[in-house]
Amino acid sequence: MLDGKRILGITLARGGSKGVSKKNVRILNGSPLICYTISEALKSRYIDEYIVSTDCYEIAEIAEKAGAEVPFLRPKSISGDNATSASAIIHAVESLRDNKGRQYDYVVELMTTNPLKTVQDIDEMIEIAVKNDESCCVAVHHLIEHHPSRIKYI
Numbered sequence: 550m551l552d553g554k555r556i557l558g559i560t561l562a563r564g565g566s567k568g569v570s571k572k573n574v575r576i577l578n579g580s581p582l583i584c585y586t587i588s589e590a591l592k593s594r595y596i597d598e599y600i601v602s603t604d605c606y607e608i609a610e611i612a613e614k615a616g617a618e619v620p621f622l623r624p625k626s627i628s629g630d631n632a633t634s635a636s637a638i639i640h641a642v643e644s645l646r647d648n649k650g651r652q653y654d655y656v657v658e659l660m661t662t663n664p665l666k667t668v669q670d671i672d673e674m675i676e677i678a679v680k681n682d683e684s685c686c687v688a689v690h691h692l693i694e695h696h697p698s699r700i701k702y703i
Contacts, residue, residue: 551595554654558596564605585664587615592668604628
């Protein structure tokens with residue numbers, strides 16, 4: 550909690566992936582990719598609750614072993630290639646509200662595909678959003694030497 554605001558941290562991790570098969574549970578330097586995000590999220594001073602939203606039993610099991618809460622499996626209707634992150638986040642927030650009576654002022658999406666984020670990065674973003682009463686806050690990095698399309702290739 551920060552300035553009386555309840556904060557939900559959420560990682561969306563569906564089982565299907567067109568680009569890299571099972572990317573969320575692929576081993577990176579000895580740990581499943583998703584575990585890096587879970588570890589940093591659980592260290593946050595401001596996140597009141599942290600969950601993983603997934604449609605996959607394997608991801609749910611790994612996430613729970615790493616300390617994350619997985620309060621439900623996401624329906625297939627919002628887990629496919631055409632599903633949006635927004636639909637999955639709305640589903641999670643509404644499920645927590647309707648089934649567990651939980652309400653939040655801010656929702657922080659922590660993406661598995663950015664395993665290098667630190668708890669400092671997470672907490673600084675939350676501070677910026679809450680202290681400036683912003684409706685959203687997105688982390689970006691200034692690229693000097695490479696065009697964004699080249700970064701994906703590299």
